Amino acid sequence: MDHSAIEVRDLSVSYGSTPVLVDVQLTVPVGAGVCVTGENGIGKSTLLRCISSLQKADAGEIEVFGGPPGSTPEFWRAVVTTVEPPTWYPGLTAREHAELVCRAHGLSPEDAGLDESLERFGIASHADAIPPSLSSGQKQRLTLALALLRPSKLLILDEPEQRLDPDGRAMVAGLLSDYLAGGGTVLMASHDDTFAAAAGTGLVSMADLHAAGLP
Numbered sequence: 001m002d003h004s005a006i007e008v009r010d011l012s013v014s015y016g017s018t019p020v021l022v023d024v025q026l027t028v029p030v031g032a033g034v035c036v037t038g039e040n041g042i043g044k045s046t047l048l049r050c051i052s053s054l055q056k057a058d059a060g061e062i063e064v065f066g067g068p069p070g071s072t073p074e075f076w077r078a079v080v081t082t083v084e085p086p087t088w089y090p091g092l093t094a095r096e097h098a099e100l101v102c103r104a105h106g107l108s109p110e111d112a113g114l115d116e117s118l119e120r121f122g123i124a125s126h127a128d129a130i131p132p133s134l135s136s137g138q139k140q141r142l143t144l145a146l147a148l149l150r151p152s153k154l155l156i157l158d159e160p161e162q163r164l165d166p167d168g169r170a171m172v173a174g175l176l177s178d179y180l181a182g183g184g185t186v187l188m189a190s191h192d193d194t195f196a197a198a199a200g201t202g203l204v205s206m207a208d209l210h211a212a213g214l215p
């Protein structure tokens with residue numbers, strides 16, 4: 001049966017008595033790139049967390065590739081989310097983190113292009129450092145390198161451009177554009193319209209996702 005990559009219907013989330021998402025609707029077809037935009041605090045991360053199954057909504061339905069998010073190993077094989085800040089394994093280097101990601105997905109580091117990836121992301125010279133010792137931008141580069149090193153069908157990225165320098169933003173945008181060209185689906189939140197356009201994603205305003213206007 002054909003289904004969308006993401007289908008969100010009537011999603012509502014409140015923090016205490018404060019509604020953040022009210023009857024939010026969103027459809028992301030397979031192979032599409034969507035960038036959710038909007039002011040700080042409007043609920044972009046909350047939406048991405050719910051779609052990633054990292055947060056329960058108060059009401060509404062979410063389907064990812066036709067099923068409930070987060071409930072099966074198939075979901076986690078298909079979906080990469082960087083919505084939650086990464087946790088690093090104590091004492092493992094950046095390269096060893098990348099090796100783990102490859103092997104967990106049945107790939108040899110050579111076949112996955114680990115060295116090329118570390119090179120492309122500008123972290124090859126820090127491959128033997130542990131991630132907590134990297135700068136914030138280098139940590140973000142490593143996070144995205146790990147996200148793209150493994151096979152997937154859907155990327156859910158919360159402000160992937162944050163902390164990246166202009167060259168880094170252009171490089172990541174190019175890789176996301178390639179990911180879409182290869183048939184992958186991207187849902188991200190961003191404050192950088194230029195980055196979103198370079199990545200090949202279409203802009204969707206968070207305010208417009210509320211069926212009855214903003215809460």
Ligand SMILES: Nc1ncnc2c1ncn2[C@@H]1O[C@H](COP(=O)(O)OP(=O)(O)OP(=O)(O)O)[C@@H](O)[C@H]1O
Nearest residue numbers: 015016020038039040041042043044045046047189
């Ligand atoms: N765990 C929480 N407890 C209480 N309030 C929260 C919690 N998480 C988020 N909020 C509030 O919900 C609103 C939406 O937050 P969210 O992080 O989803 O917004 P955002 O659009 O991603 O913002 P930004 O552009 O700053 O990243 C904000 O007002 C925020 O303070």
